[in-house]
Amino acid sequence: MTTAPEIKLKRFLHFGRETPFYQPVDHLVKSFPQNCLTSVEELIADEKATDAVIHIVKAFSDGYSAHPQYLVYALAWCARQKTSLPLREAAYNAFKTICKSPQNMFLFIKFAKELSAPNSGWGHGWRRVVNDWYLNQEPLQLAECATRYRSMYLWSHKDILKLAHPATEDVAKQAVLKYIVFGLKEAQQEFGDKAAAQPVLQYLQTVEEFKHCKNEEQAARMLEQHHFSLEHVPQHLLKSKEVWTALVPCLPLDVLLKNLKRLARLRFLRGNHVVVARVLDALENQTALEESNVHPAQVLIALRNYELSGKLKYTPPDPSKEVKQLPQPNPKVIEALNTLLESSFKLLVSTGMRYMIVVDTRPQMLTSRCWQCQVQPLQAAALLSLCLVKAERDVMVMAFGFGTPAPVALEKSMSFKQAQDKLKEVPSTTMDLAAPIEWAEKTKKSVDVFIIVTDNHLRGIKVKPIDALKQYRTSLNIPNAKLVVCALSVPEFFVASPEDPGMLDVAGFDGQVPRIIEAFSRGAF
Incomplete structure (x- = not known):
């Protein structure tokens, strides 16, 4: 097949x-x-x-x-x-x-x-769509884009325009294109007397003043007044307390989570620092949470990164400078992140599938780290389990017990810590990847998606997982039953058959793993 x-x-x-x-x-x-x-x-x-x-x-x-x-x-x-x-x-x-x-x-x-x-060359089709991309934007929108994302992936707007040669009768857009290729001075000389170009020229002038501003307090005021983004902030202002104080309330929640480590390294999250108050307000903003679509996994990773930031040392780029111990994490920020984690579960959407998630609870799940992040395997397993319990109607959480999988009573009302503690209580034992599927077949338990979560234990002692899954599909007449195997501490493994569309392997953990599993369960791929 x-x-x-x-x-x-x-x-x-x-x-x-x-x-x-x-x-x-x-x-x-x-x-x-x-x-x-x-x-x-x-x-x-x-x-x-x-x-x-x-x-x-x-x-x-x-x-x-x-x-x-x-x-x-x-x-x-x-x-x-x-x-x-x-x-x-x-x-x-x-x-x-x-x-x-x-x-x-x-x-x-x-x-x-x-x-x-x-x-x-680029060809007509390529040039057409690129020209349309620039010319279909409103002048101020184009100006913001040109100043916010000047270049990415070794390409700049200037490089692209020199190859695409967009042409327009719109004077304001002409002014922006002139600015991109030749700079502000040339754009002002050619379009300074054109009334239609004045709003964009004024905006571009303001951006240039901001980017070259040396006074941190003045830069912060400009940032707040003109609603500039993080991408607008020049490198020499990214270490400014005043600039970050103004910037934090403007950041999307997912961007703020990614920058907590940077703020810790800059020592802006200590004590009652003014930035701390802004960060706490942003983390507690329920409207921002709903608009962000942040997944609990992303919050957990940010929480773990920040919790461990005090154990890390910052090595300056200059070898002659002293290696500094980063400050200990602020308890208020940790508390706010834990609250945000609990709130983010409310954004989960049900798939309508029937799940069995089986967790490896051996001691290694608490002592190792997931590949590619600082989360412990048991923490990732608890998060995956709790996401399903809170979002779905039919979920059975199991642990590898002595001989047969053992049920674990996770409730929708539980917090993440309570779910983690509940999994810690389960006695550890050897595990067999095929055992949960065989147990479900034997007990006639209807399951659409099996999820097995371990650190690196990937053996099928008696039966290969693919054989057990095929037998289960036939025995219970559920031809589309699926199997996801998550080995959280290894970079690579192979359990799923490439020819079976109902199997998926996941090595390591990141903020996208739960969404990948959800998409697979829904039949998106």
Whole structure:
């Protein structure tokens, strides 16, 4: 049995591989191997080429992809391939949907150029969509974009405009394009007497004054007055207490969580520092939480990173400077993060599936670390379990008991700490990956998704997990029953069969793991 190209493509769109294996990475943009999208080649051969773009747009709309680079790379691949003209046209037509943000636009440029033949030009389709991207924005929106994201992935707006040559009759947009390529002085000289260009020229003047401002208090006032973002802040102001005091209330919640470690390193989260009050207000803002769509896993990772920040040492770039011990974490910030973690469970949405999650509770789950983050395996297991218990109607939490899996009574009303303590109470024993599936078959327990969570124990003592799953599907007539194996402390392993669309391996842990499992359970890939 071979895996359908649609399934392989959906896997790639969600986690960057056509095989059923998710490996959390730092999500730095990478280069993909040439044969990473054989699924699209198969769709072209089957005369279903444009279906690839339909899947890309749907994955983007569903919002389950672990990182946009996977979607953007697939779109760029479709746009630059030479086999199917309809696919190329469909990809360029989808550009305005997938690459609406500056980040994704820069990503597309990077990947499209890498996928092009050496010394090849952009072509009409590529130039058209890029020109439309710039010219379809309102002048002030374009000015903000040009100043907020000046360059990414070794490409700048100036580089792109020199290749795309956009032309417009709109005077204000002309002024912004002039600024991007030649700078503010040239834009003011050419458009300073044009009334229509005055708002954007004034905005660009203000941004330039902010970026070159040396007075920290004045910069903070400008940031608050003009609602500048973190990306607008120049490097020399990123160590300013006044600037961060003004900036914290403006940060999206997920961005604030990622910057807590930076604030700790700058020693702005000590005692009753003014930044602390701003951070606490932001973490306790329920409206911001609802708008952010932050997952409990992201909060847990931020919490663990901050809790451990006092045990780390900061090594300055200059070797001659002293290595400093970072300050101990502020108890008020830790308390606010714990409260935020509990609140974030309310954002979870049910999949309607029937789950059995089986947790390894051996001592190693408390002493090791998840690959790619500071979370302990048992903490990750408790979070995965509690997410299901709070979001779903039919969830059975089990632990590997002596001989058979043992039920663990987790309730919807439990806190994360209570769930973690409950799992700690379960006696540890040896485990067999196939045992929970065999137990469910024997007891006639109907399960749509089995989830096994361990640190690195991946043996099937008597029966291989794939064989147990096939037998379960047949015995209980649940042909779409699925199995997810999470080995949290290893970078790589292989339990799932690449040819079985109902199996998934997860190595390590990051903020996207629960969403990947949710998408898999829903049948998104």
